[in-house]
Amino acid sequence: MGVEERLMEAAEAGELVTVIYHGGSQPGTKRCLSPITVTAREIRARDIPTGEVKNFLVSKIEVVPDDHPAEDYVVGAILPPVFSTLVEALEARVKELETLGWYVQLSETGVSVHRYFKSGKPKKGADAGILKQEGSLNRPWYVYGPDLASARTFSHLKKAVDLFLEQAYCHAPEKKSNSALNLDALPRAGELER
Structure with a gap:
């Protein structure tokens, strides 16, 4: 089963899914998501640690087991600005x-x-x-x-x-x-x- 299908299945069933997101502010970290809607390009999901509803690119998601050894997403981590203008x-x-x-x-x-x-x-x-x-x-x-x-x-x-x-x-x-x-x-x- 592909990533998109697994996310759609979780959205329909109201399940939580553990993913590694290879994008965003902390690429490669593990997150727990509650999918709301899924398209071929994006998933709109509640990010369980922050409680916020966010958009994620499906192409940057890897569905993993809950006990995967990847580092957990750190809520509130602040990144330094890369560019000023x-x-x-x-x-x-x-x-x-x-x-x-x-x-x-x-x-x-x-x-x-x-x-x-x-x-x-x-x-x-x-x-x-x-x-x-x-x-x-x-x-x-x-x-x-x-x-x-x-x-x-x-x-x-x-x-x-x-x-x-x-x-x-x-x-x-x-x-x-x-x-x-x-x-x-x-x-x-x-x-x-x-």
Whole structure:
């Protein structure tokens, strides 16, 4: 039985399921979830240790037995910020995105990628982007893209950038090999300081 089927079964039966989530703030840690809804891409579930309802990518979930030796998810663990501004996070990636066929608009408050008309002019409507929502202290980063049923918000810029780059790569006008967009190659906060 595949991961998606196992999660659907747990959602229908109202069962708890133990998973290792290879994403989020603590990748590779074990969590206990109560699945609510499951799609081919995402699961919406109550994270039992925090009591919060969260979205998880099915592709990053590994269903494991309760006694699996992986480390448990630590509630309230705080990650240091990886980037301090959107420009720092993405200015080194603009050329790469342009190579993928995008017109890129980048500022301190947002980034977006646009297709071109046959005439060579960029379209006004963006295919994907990140916006910084002024006044939102907890989750200021707003990400939208073609694979997202609704926009997603993030408290950490690194997570917003990762999702934006995933959307930009997957829907690029000129597809490149999978190595063209190496998310691990993003500079870390310490590498940005001169």
